Amino acid sequence: MKNKYRVPDFRHIYPEASEEVIEVLRRTERKMQYQRYDLKVENYMLNREEETVTVVPSREDSLERLLELGQQFIKEQLSVEEEVIRIVMYEKLHNAIQKLEKEERGLIINFYYQKQSDREIALQLGISQKAVNKQRHKILTKLRMIIKKL
Known part of the structure; x- marks a missing residue:
């Protein structure tokens, strides 16, 4: 136009x-x-x-x-209900992780908390990357079952 x-x-x-x-x-x-x-x-x-x-x-x-212009914006926050649900889920997850065997717990901590890759964990444990991947999936399935019971 x-x-x-x-x-x-x-x-x-x-x-x-x-x-x-x-x-x-x-x-x-x-x-x-x-x-x-x-x-x-x-x-x-x-x-x-x-x-x-x-x-x-x-x-x-x-x-x-x-x-x-220096305009301030309100930070988006979770509602009280969402925050409580998040805290309860974290507690359940923490309790479930504590019920794992020491080696399983170590693998989950290395992967999710220390942000190590399958390759790095495999080098530490002296096993293949595929074996680490299989173990992780097996442990996650076990965690899901433990959380359902809690």
Whole structure:
């Protein structure tokens, strides 16, 4: 569109359309222009008596601009119910891990808490990477069964 604020001549584009349809097209086009342009553009207010210019920021703003202005945002937090559920699940998981054998617990701790790869654990234990992967899946299945019982 050459001029972003120009409403097309719908009567010329759709000569067979009724006046009601043309009016709906005009209103719809104006709403689209409002959302595309008017919300995103800063405006200026001139006060000729005081010789001042006031910038009216756009109603829709970018995150970068708001951060530059030092705008503070509320940190998203879990609800009380979600927090309690999370704590209960962590306790169940911790109890289930404690019920594992020492070697199984060590493998889970190395993989999930110390962020070691299957390859690193395999080198430490002197077994193949595939064997470590199988053991981990077996232990996770065992953990799921223990948690269900808790």
